[in-house]
Amino acid sequence: MQSCQIDNADGDCIRLLQITDTHLFASEQGSLLGINTLRSYHAVLDAISATDPTFDAIIATGDLSQDHSALSYRRFVDGIARWSQPCFWLPGNHDYQPEMSAVLQSNTLRSCSQVLLGEHWQMVLLDSQVAGVPHGELSQAQLNLLDTHLSAHPERHALVLLHHHPLDAGSTWLDQHKLANREAFWQVMARHPQAKIVVCGHIHQALDVGYQGTRVMAAPSTCIQFMPDSHDFALDNQNPGWRWLELYDDGRVDTQVVRITGQHFRPDFDSSGY
Numbered sequence: 001m002q003s004c005q006i007d008n009a010d011g012d013c014i015r016l017l018q019i020t021d022t023h024l025f026a027s028e029q030g031s032l033l034g035i036n037t038l039r040s041y042h043a044v045l046d047a048i049s050a051t052d053p054t055f056d057a058i059i060a061t062g063d064l065s066q067d068h069s070a071l072s073y074r075r076f077v078d079g080i081a082r083w084s085q086p087c088f089w090l091p092g093n094h095d096y097q098p099e100m101s102a103v104l105q106s107n108t109l110r111s112c113s114q115v116l117l118g119e120h121w122q123m124v125l126l127d128s129q130v131a132g133v134p135h136g137e138l139s140q141a142q143l144n145l146l147d148t149h150l151s152a153h154p155e156r157h158a159l160v161l162l163h164h165h166p167l168d169a170g171s172t173w174l175d176q177h178k179l180a181n182r183e184a185f186w187q188v189m190a191r192h193p194q195a196k197i198v199v200c201g202h203i204h205q206a207l208d209v210g211y212q213g214t215r216v217m218a219a220p221s222t223c224i225q226f227m228p229d230s231h232d233f234a235l236d237n238q239n240p241g242w243r244w245l246e247l248y249d250d251g252r253v254d255t256q257v258v259r260i261t262g263q264h265f266r267p268d269f270d271s272s273g274y
Helices: 037-050 070-080 097-104 140-152 182-190
Strands: 002-006 013-019 057-060 087-089 112-117 121-125 157-161 195-200 207-211 214-218 241-248 253-259
Touching: 037 070, 037 241, 070 097, 087 097, 087 121, 112 140, 121 140, 140 157, 140 182, 157 241, 195 241
Parallel strands: 002 112, 013 057, 057 087, 121 157, 157 195, 195 214
Antiparallel strands: 013 241, 112 121, 207 214, 241 253
């Protein structure tokens, strides 16, 4: 992977749009637990567009496809083509990396392990996918890459992205599928106090907690939502959404989770898993 750079759009802060866990299909009728994922994806994008937003980049934190097809990834690309800002992406456990890389690698959708954000921040993107299983793990190469990028710019505040949550989210069934070697991850992070923010996907719910001096965040999915703090598999009735992040020069971070209104995407609550 290569390094990339983006500049501030307005000079005040870096503003990022997090979209995650779209679970798209080749078929326009593709449905996950009772929700048409293409329809809910476009409902989210339309809601974002309606606010006439200004932002610097999109971060797509995995599980963009549900069926591994090239067309599902093209549907993702077609959706965000309404904006000219770059999109930085990483794989989730449901993604098929050969098709994902073939379709998403372009001038505006970039496969980068490091992004220099303005003059004061950097972003490191990690691959936590373990093929064929739902939990995540960072290889030694990925841990080394994290350490290398953070060591290269100790003067920059750092935002670290990965798909799997690197700490318990509070749901017993879901926490079985977190980052398996999270201790190794946090050992690297502890060596770099400028790494202030970790952003993940995977859990299909909003999360914003502190851990070891770092703020760990996740965003709602653009389709189904998982019930927070549930022992067994459970779906939530909240609407799809997204997260904004504003990164200021002095290291401050403002963030907001937003959900669509006026449309209701209700899953099949009789489902026992997926």
